[in-house]
Amino acid sequence: MRTFLIALVVFTTLTACKVIESKPPDVSVSFYKYLGSVQCGGGGESLQSMEQQLEDAGISVFTSTCGTDGNIHAAVCGAADGRIGIFVIPEKQAEAASALGFAPLNRLSAPTEVACH
């Protein structure tokens, strides 16, 4: 019985640790990067590719989504369409993300989440 209780306590503790580990820490930040797609032609990098780029650099990605930068663009084919990838990462890894060309989302005035193509 004592052995069972010890095992239960250890299991519960480990499980709790796992849950805590998988939640975004309080000090997470949102970073973005332009997908590089253009009006009429699409193209550019995929969200998954960008996420892989971050993870390859050892940066944890809690969530990722597509978005637009909220800026105004000339409505001509070939011009930037303003689509971005948005990633929630630990704040302590912000510098590393910046080194990869990602930027804090709060630098954009009115970014909006949109469905990925």
Next chain:
Amino acid sequence: MAQYRISKAFRVASSALGAICLLGGADGAVGAQSVALHNGHEVVPGEILVKFRDPATAKVASQEMDLEMDADRDEEIGDKTRRRVHSRQYDTATLLAMTAKRADVEYAEPNYIVHTFQVPTDPDFNLLWGLSNTGQAIMGTAGVTGADIHAIQAWATTTGSPLNVVAVVDTGIDYTHPDLSQNVWSAPAAFTVNIGGQNITCAAGTHGFNAITNSCDPMDDHGHGTHVSGTIGALSNNVGGVGVNWTASIMGLKFLDQNGGGTVAGAINAIEFAIQVKNQFGLNGGNIRVLSNSWGGGGFSQALYDEIAKAYANDMLFVAAAGNAGGNNDVTASYPSGYTAPNVVAVAATDSNDGLAWFSNYGSATVALGAPGVNIYSTMSQLSTMWPGKQYEYLSGTSMATPHVSGVAALVLSVAACGNLDVMSLKNVLLNNTDSIPSLAAKINNGRRLNADKAVTNCAAASPPPLPLPVPDFNISVSPLSASVKRGRSATFTVTTTMVNGGNFGPVTFAVAGLPNRGVASFTPNPATNSTLSVKTSSKTPTGIYTLTITGTSGSLSHIATVSLDVR
């Protein structure tokens, strides 16, 4: 070429004169070379064509009619069975009314002014499938004959006018471009605007505004705005291509930077500049009626909506690109074309086969019409960082469809009978005079594709009803307006009538009311056009101030004037 230039110059002058006639509310004779309007059509002022029923008596009848019409010209035309009659004083409507009363006239009609189709001689005109699609291959793609905005047919009615201004809210305009410079707006005088609390003074000759630097120089360092401008109004000058308007006034409002990006705040400031310029100059060189917006992005902005609504209040049409994401704007709004302000016209792009462009946003509820937007050839800024070294370029996008609509809006306003259309009437003209394209039916409101010819031909029907024909009338005045007289004495007043609207109203019979007790009045002469009123009082006339009402009557016309008589 010389003949073409003369023809063009005459047409421009004619349009301008016609517009002036309209603005002045006149329909009368204004000279041998001028144009008047009759039921919205250009006619020779004071002139009609008449056919008498009996050729044998036509000559005598015409002499009698000439006297009635005060004709200074009456000549046989064609096979001599019809006559061309010109009056010194009566307008077309009056002349037709006179003939309608005559039993010996078989028919009479205005001497309409007609024009030939005009095809520009600019060497690259054949590249402009959106204006004239003959099935020519553009960038390797053959088109369908007639899948265009019918510009050539429209140019038989008008080729534009500088009286109304189109403001291009964009990356600026290369106002030195040889195919644009003469159609770029120039401020008629120095002026000051207040943008965001900052006073900005611009010199005479300014071509627009730069909302990025808050300066009066809208030079285009990107190229997009210059391309848009060329579609609206590149000159017909044997150079490059031509715009929807051969003659235009285009203002550059730069708020997109050299990368083609900008902010809502910049757009608001650019529009505000246009509104303030219009309020300062109006018809004296700043009558901005159309805002052309080939841009999009961002979410709903109440601030921008408010500015667009302000433009509406200032009688400006807001033409906007539907967007290039291939999406349904009915589901996901694209701004600014998605704003619900009444003056907004959302424009999708069509291709040279009259199909919806593969990239174009659409929306049967939210996108008003389609216009050519694929492989559109137009002017390019010589300072472009995006397309360096190009004077002309092919571009695609709803950006390119938008200026076709803005251009036709300006073309409509250049029609003399349509120059005073308010913004909603102008919008209705554009949307109610389109071609219904089956392939667009499910994507665009009513499957509409822009048709310039229908718009300029039918716009007069959307004009406010013409002012009623002036009725010959008279005014009555009395001098002095007051007189003082001792009891037992007489006071005299001079009564004068004047003709109104050139009418011969005949003698006027005068009467007076409000006389004091024991007062006697007489008019000498009476009836007459001018008379003297004498009011004689007696020693027993009560003292006091009396208001005398003098009535003049001629047939069914009657007017009054009042004077004051002080009996002491």
